[in-house]
Amino acid sequence: xxxxxxxxxxxxxxxxxxxxxxxxxxxxxxxxxxxxxxxxxxxxxxxxxxxxxxxxxxxxxxxxxxxxxxxxxxxxxxxxxxxxxxxxxxxxxxxxxxxxxxxxxxxxxxxxxxxxxxxxxxxxxxxxxxxxxxxxxxxxxxxxxxxxxxxxxxxxxxxxxxxxxxxxxxxxxxxxxxxxxxxxxxxxxxxxxxxxxxxxxxxxxxxxxxxxxxxxxxxxxxxxxxxxxxxxxxxxxxxxxxxxxxxxxxxxxxx
Amino acid sequence: xxxxxxxxxxxxxxxxxxxxxxxxxxxxxxxxxxxxxxxxxxxxxxxxxxxxxxxxxxxxxxxxxxxxxxxxxxx
Numbered sequence: 603x604x605x606x607x608x609x610x611x612x613x614x615x616x617x618x619x620x621x622x623x624x625x626x627x628x629x630x631x632x633x634x635x636x637x638x639x640x641x642x643x644x645x646x647x648x649x650x651x652x653x654x655x656x657x658x659x660x661x662x663x664x665x666x667x668x669x670x671x672x673x674x675x676x677x678x679x680x681x682x683x684x685x686x687x688x689x690x691x692x693x694x695x696x697x698x699x700x701x702x703x704x705x706x707x708x709x710x711x712x713x714x715x716x717x718x719x720x721x722x723x724x725x726x727x728x729x730x731x732x733x734x735x736x737x738x739x740x741x742x743x744x745x746x747x748x749x750x751x752x753x754x755x756x757x758x759x760x761x762x763x764x765x766x767x768x769x770x771x772x773x774x775x776x777x778x779x780x781x782x783x784x785x786x787x788x789x790x791x792x793x794x795x796x797x798x799x800x801x802x803x804x805x806x807x808x809x810x811x812x813x814x815x816x817x818x819x820x821x822x823x824x825x826x827x828x829x830x831x832x833x834x835x836x837x838x839x840x841x842x843x844x845x846x847x848x849x850x851x852x853x854x855x856x857x
Numbered sequence: 858x859x860x861x862x863x864x865x866x867x868x869x870x871x872x873x874x875x876x877x878x879x880x881x882x883x884x885x886x887x888x889x890x891x892x893x894x895x896x897x898x899x900x901x902x903x904x905x906x907x908x909x910x911x912x913x914x915x916x917x918x919x920x921x922x923x924x925x926x927x928x929x930x931x932x
Binding site: 732733777 | 872874892
């Protein structure tokens with residue numbers, strides 16, 4: 603990966619840090635010398651992640667479950683800023699995909715997944731966009747999905763939340779862009795993550811094979827490939843990219 | 858809610874950094890822009906239960922003019 607011009611004071615928050623794309627993003631940013639705060643539910647995974655970092659002293663974590671208690675987000679951000687200083691970047695990679703058919707969906711499933719995937723992104727962004735919590739510039743990158751565009755059976759709620767993230771990008775880029783906030787999203791195709799394998803096992807046993815057949819590499823996108831794009835979007839080299847949802851799928855959506 | 862409390866709410870939500878008094882001219886507040894105006898309209902609604910038309914807010918010159926729009930609701 604190229605060496606980007608991150609500033610010494612840069613401090614980037616990553617949700618969903620303990621697995622998949624979030625984990626790859628933490629490791630990639632840390633290798634760039636950027637200080638990263640990871641947020642995830644399970645402390646043991648965060649401790650293991652710290653050990654994987656090239657610069658473990660530049661990684662700290664906060665244990666939180668974003669599927670409920672959204673009101674605690676404000677104090678969580680205040681705690682992190684009090685301990686580490688103002689924040690320059692935010693990656694929302696926390697995501698839940700609980701595969702189930704329409705007939706089985708109940709309101710509690712809806713609320714938890716919307717909290718994790720979408721509403722927590724909104725409230726963390728809200729907290730970070732305030733002067734007391736953000737550095738001069740703030741870069742926000744949401745991990746959306748091509749499911750927002752093309753859907754997937756059994757992934758109704760997931761697709762809705764990802765479409766919601768795309769909508770957040772468009773509105774927030776216009777609303778707070780003038781306050782030196784960039785808001786973008788990445789939309790990965792089928793990716794080699796635990797989440798995608800779980801979906802494959804529960805709903806559609808040939809999902810991953812279909813993904814491989816559709817993209818030009820006939821392989822699965824790796825979390826590191828998505829992290830590379832996220833890190834570019836966080837870096838000053840991408841300063842003219844604003845309000846975009848960028849597909850990264852090896853051509854999966856073209857076929 | 859008192860008139861002074863409502864002003865504190867505006868200062869907090871719009872994130873006005875410099876000192877503001879009732880005689881401050883809105884145009885002199887560097888944070889005062891269209892988004893700040895929309896935010897203030899939402900505050901009137903949420904905190905005071907008032908639906909102030911944007912056209913009324915646009916007539917305000919000073920902070921006092923702005924606060925006067927809530928006169929019917931202050932404690």
